[in-house]
Amino acid sequence: MQTQPKYKRILLKLSGEVLAGEAKTGLDFDKVLDVCRSIKKCTDAGVQVAIVVGGGNFWRGRSSGQMDRTRADHMGMLATVINCLALADGLEQAGVDARVQTAIEMQRIAEPYIRGRAIRHLEKGRVVIFGCGTGNPFFSTDTGASLRAAEIDADIIFKATNVDGVFDSDPRRNPNAHMYRQLSYHEILEKHLSVMDMTAAAMCEDNHLPILVFNLNDPDNIVRAAMGEPIGTIVQ
Secondary structure, eight states: OOSSOSOSEEEEEEOHHHHHGGGSSSOOHHHHHHHHHHHHHHHHTTOEEEEEEOOTTTOOGGGOTTSOHHHHHHHHHHHHHHHHHHHHHHHHHTTOOEEEEESSOOTTTSEEOOHHHHHHHHHTTOEEEEESTTSSTTOOHHHHHHHHHHHTTOSEEEEEESSSSEESSOTTTOTTOOEESEEOHHHHHHHTOSSSOHHHHHHHHHTTOOEEEEEOSSTTHHHHHHTTOOOSEEEO
16 A cells, blocks of 8 residues: 555535435444544544545435435435534544534534635644535435535545445446446536436536546555555446
């Protein structure tokens, strides 16, 4: 493993399902701690880390059936905050200072999102965890990750998933699926590849933000990615 990081500031996008472990729902705190220990290795190497986490291990607004979509998405935003607080606790147990900032104000448990304050935390070596996505219904946490990455001038978005990278079909169903090592934003949009939703991908393209998609089954892949090792699929 290389000793000097390739990136100074990263935005790590985690799905809620990653934090659920094999149970697929709720929280597996051992998994949370594993992820947090790997993040600590990044911060110890001098990498500034911000995180956006989804809430799908508790609730998905878009699959809420007959419920009003706006209200369902608000419930999803609250679900992300549960995951944010779990990550903050795991990071503190790992010896990392962490701050939770939310797009919807909830003063008793988190800071409101303020760009300048978030950047200052990062410069001080604290991990900043952004909750509630963009704070608006009809937008995914992928779009929230793209927005926050652009706002804090992140060098790259790390999208940690449960597969090794971006494939031309689902590798869990097709053993002959081909994994791309490198893609352009245009190819993502043209081929409708499942990296991020189209709004998020377009925002990354507009702001020249590269995306690295890799497998989080081994949490130390976060460290490998930060050090510039050739893993996953890079979109740029």
